[in-house]
Amino acid sequence: MKDVTQLDDGWSLRHGQELLPAQVPGCVHTDLLAAGVIPDPFLDLNETDVAWVGRRAWSYVADVSHDSGHERTDLVFDGLDTAARITFDGREVGSTRNMHRTYRFDVTGAAGELEVHFTSAYEEAEAVRAVTGDRPNVYPEPFQYIRKMASSFGWDWGPTLVTAGIWRPVRLEHWSTARLASVRPLVTVDGGTGSVEIRLQVERTARGAARSLLARATVAGEHAEVRFEGEEAVLRLTVDEPRLWWPRGYGDQPLYGLDVTLSDDDGQLDAWHRRIGFRTVELDRTADARGSGFTLVVNGERVFARGVNWIPDDVFPSRVTPERYRTRLSQAADANVDLVRIWGGGIYEDEAFYDVCDELGLMVWQDFLFACAAYPEEQPLRGEVEAEARDNVVRLMPHPSLVLWNGNNENLWGFRDWDWEPGLAGDSWGEGYYLGLLPRLVAELDPTRPYAAGSPWSGSWDHHPNDPDHGTYHSWEVWNRQDYAEYRANVPRFVAEFGWQAPPAMATLRRALPEEALAPDSPGMLHHQKAEDGNGKLNRGVARHFVLPDDDFDRWHYLTQVVQARAVATGIEHWRSHWPICAGTVVWQLNDCWPVSSWAAIDGDGRPKPLHHELRRVYADRLxxxxxxxxxxxxxxxxxxxxxxxxxxxxxxxxxxxxxxxxxxxxxxxxxxxxxxxxxxxxxxxxxxxxxxxxxxxxxxxxxxxxxxxxxxFSYTRPDYDVFLEPVEGDGGKVDVVVNAHTLVRDLLLQADRLGPEARADRGLTTLLPGEETRIRVSGCGSVTPDAVRAALFCADTK
The missing domain is CATH 2.60.40.10 (Immunoglobulins)
Structure with a gap:
């Protein structure tokens, strides 16, 4: 049987002549931060002070010894960020240039110092640009010339912190005769019968080349086996009346363990295990009198997708633990979300992300990793793109939550509308990936799922890429230039991006800017606002509805959060009311990767904004x-x-x-x-x-x-209400805040984090008519007084 030696411990990071302790998985920034070499880049203006880190070369070293007794030992990296040269026992064993791939190197017999030398991502990107020629993008950073998380180079919600490191696990795999190189389960349902077709590829040693191998598979008590001589095999299983996997709100999410083993006459050689779900998924793009639709159909049921866009939850993704994935995705589920779109400027997430989505019934729309740029299609990038796509399609296809592969984010739109076409003058820009390579690979490897060429995309060049009457639509004119009421101006077939900004929770701001006298235009607030004219758009959004506060940061903070919640609710309520013409909304965005003013519903410290609570209301089954x-x-x-x-x-x-x-x-x-x-x-x-x-x-x-x-x-009367506190019996960590209104109280909000950094309220904006009462349950606040609660209560009355 194959043996595995995890190489998580004993690593050091070369910093000049020093060796600093290193954590693997991890990255250079987190190791330097732990060693006290750099300040926390999330605080104050420190991001700019650590920019040098991304422009240097770095090396990770460890002493490795092993004595496996097997024919073959492979050094396996699940993720290297990004351009690296690996030496083991004094000899070079391989090199890499893609953050999104796994790598395997034959190191049989090697022992001693293992070193991973990382070239600066900037240096690698510029070297590739010199070969492919220049291409346009939306930011002055070279992210389209390197297969790396694009948002490492900064975005309109993220810092420029260009990482390097061993960002996913590394191990030695010791094996003999043969191993399972690839397992692709194709899961389908026809009537009351579930089918699993398992396509295997094996790798053999020289001595195992001629041996007969036996592959066995088991799922739901059903078994299949096949004996074969070559490097490929197929097993087929049928399951009568399997319980179907459904999106949340449509049914349960039963998962079945699928086990595959590989053996020879001497015993078991390798094993593979995943959980699968039985369900069908289609994408209905049928033309009709209104244009052409974009409707997900799961198990024959047409679904209005209640979605959110997902960005990396930390600009240092190695810090995102399985527990953090579960927390963030549970927050999405708590907001009645049923679809999460993984945006193309981030990463293919860890297995733990998709596991939670499988369990919670959160459908996953997975972008291939291209965003907001013209991407060269020449070597060395083309081969990397194909290898990366093959890796990740095979890795992720067992997950029933995965319902859609999508070619890119906004690149087809950018080619048509962002003045790319004239400057390219016929040079490649990615169209061959989105309309050629990627659909071919999905059809070859994972034909059980639909593929879309991009978002937005109208289905063909016969229509504008961002035509609301065809396919997916991104609505950004409203945030950029208009009042949120303009969301009601059209009824797109599927709104894959739209959103409105607001600052994070007050406790998040206090942690990120601890010494700053907060103001909308204070230095730290401006630094933690990455959008072009972001504060101008925030202020104009407020001023269309309220008197813009002068020298009152607390009220400005509250009103910007109110407008964010109202804006997104306006769009969703309008579009949901036009089902089935409109078949989904995907809010930009669920989460943040650091403390920042942004479109997120949950801020960079994990605190819900009022928008999160509003999503729970407007995404409920009944509205x-x-x-x-x-x-x-x-x-x-x-x-x-x-x-x-x-x-x-x-x-x-x-x-x-x-x-x-x-x-x-x-x-x-x-x-x-x-x-x-x-x-x-x-x-x-x-x-x-x-x-x-x-x-x-x-x-x-x-x-x-x-x-x-x-x-x-509006002629509001001055709000008048009473506040009472009632401890929750049997739970000393919770208190009910009871508010009795004597007048109209519009958009009452308890900012619980003002009572304590860990405090959370169970509801957001609430409007009370005279004589009405609301009860707000607060957890994690400790002992509080009515006066403290009153100071944390805000409402939209302008008098």
Whole structure:
């Protein structure tokens, strides 16, 4: 049987003439930080002080000895970042130039000093650029010339911290006769029968070349075996009536262990184990009267995708543990998310990421790693791209949560709209990858899943790449130039990116900028705002609805978070109310990789913004919303659940002081997986210019509000409410904050982190009418007083 020696310990990092302790997996920055050589680049303006790290060469060294007794010993790296030369026992055993691949080198008989010498990513990228020629991109960094996490070089939400290191595990594998080189399970369902076709490739030693091998596979109590002589074999298993894997909200997520073993007449040689799920997935791109759709169909069920975009959860991805993946993805699930798109400027995530998605029913849309640039298709990059794609398609295809391969992020759009085409003058730019190489590889290796050429993409060059009527659409004009109400201007077939910025939680800012007098334009706040004119867009977004605060950072901070939550909710409510024309929204973005003002719902320290709580509301199975339409104001009931929704909708025309001016009660039935849109009766419709009236809709504990004018024009009364604290019995770490409203209280928010860095509230923005009460459960706050709670409460009243 194959033996494995993990090489996690005993590594050192050469720093000049010194050897510093090194952690593997890890990277140079984290080792230098642990040794006290550099300051924390996430704090203050330290990012700029450590820029030199990414421009130097570095070496990792370890003494390695082994005595396996096997015919062959391989040195296996699951990830090297990025351009490296490896020597073992004084001889070079190989070199690498791709962060996203695994590497295997024959080191049989070698022992002694193992050294991994990393060239600066900048040096490698410039060397490749000299061969391929220059290409355009959206940032002044050479990320498209090296197969490395593009966002290491900075993004409009991330720092420029160009890493190097052994970022995934490394080991010695000792084996004899043969080993399993590749296992590809093709899982399908036809009627009530599940099928698993397992395609094997083996590698043999010279002495094992002529031996007969036996491969066995087991799943759900079913067995198959095949004896073979060459290097490839196929096993087929059928499972009667397997339990189907469903996205969350549509059913359960049963997983089946699949085991494969390789043996010869002397015994077992190798083994492989993964969990699989039985389900079908299709992408319906059928043309219709509105254009051409983009609808995921799982087990025959058409799905409105409630999605979020995912970026690397740390700019140093080796720090992201399985526990951290589970925490962050559980936060997504808690927000009623059912799809996570892994964005093309990051990484193919660790196995632990996809394991959690399998368990939670989070569908995964996986980009191939190309983003916002023209990518050369010449060598040495083309061979790396193919090897990388083969590696990761085979590695990830067992996961039932993986539902879509996508060729790139915004590159087809960029070619058409960002002035790339004239400058390229016929040079390659990546189209051959997205429309040729990658779909061919997916069809060859993983034909059970759909492939899309890019996002956005309209399906062919017959339409503009970002045409809302065809395929996927990215909506960025609204954030960049318009009010968020303009999300209602169109009904795209699938909104794969849109979003609105806000700063992180106050406790996150205090940790990242500990000595700074915080202001929107204070040095640290500006440094931790990477978007072009980011603060200008934040301020304009606030000013369209509120009086922009002057010298009141706390209120500015609150209002920017309110506008972020309202903006995203406006888009989702509008687009969900037009199902099945629109078949999904994928919010930019779920998470952050450091403390920064950004589009994230969860900030760089893992704290939810109000947007996270708002996603829970607007992504719930059942949603009540008020929508302006050509025919006038409508109320829409979205029922994404599997059962009919029988409910009573109460519509109230209400004055600012809470007085009722009109009331309508309607009994409605909404079919499963459908939307019902009905006109608001004239008798409860506020005048479109009134500053004193608004509309309230209630149904089954759900509420929707319509204010005809912006908050800054509305005649709010000064908010008046009482605050009481009630300890939660049996749990000394939690307290209920009870708020009783005497007036209209709009978008009440308890910023729990102001009570303590670990404090969390169970709800976000809440609007109370006079006489109403809300209960906010706070955990992790310790002992608090009513005065402290009042100081952490904010509302949108502008008086």
């Amino acid at each position: 009540l919303t008020l929508q302006p339409a050509e025919e006038g104001l409508v109320f829409a009931l979205v029922n994404q659940s599997a059962t009919e929704w029988h409910t009573t909708v109460v519509l109230r025309r209400t004055e600012a002081d809470g007085s009722a001016l009109g009331r309508s009660v309607q009994e409605v039935v909404v079919a499963a997986r459908s939307v019902l849109r009905l006109p608001v009766p004239a008798g409860v419709m506020p005048d479109e210019h009134t500053t004193k009236e608004f509309l309230v809709a209630d149904a089954d504990g759900l509420r929707a509000l319509h204010f005809p004018v912006p908050d800054r024009e």
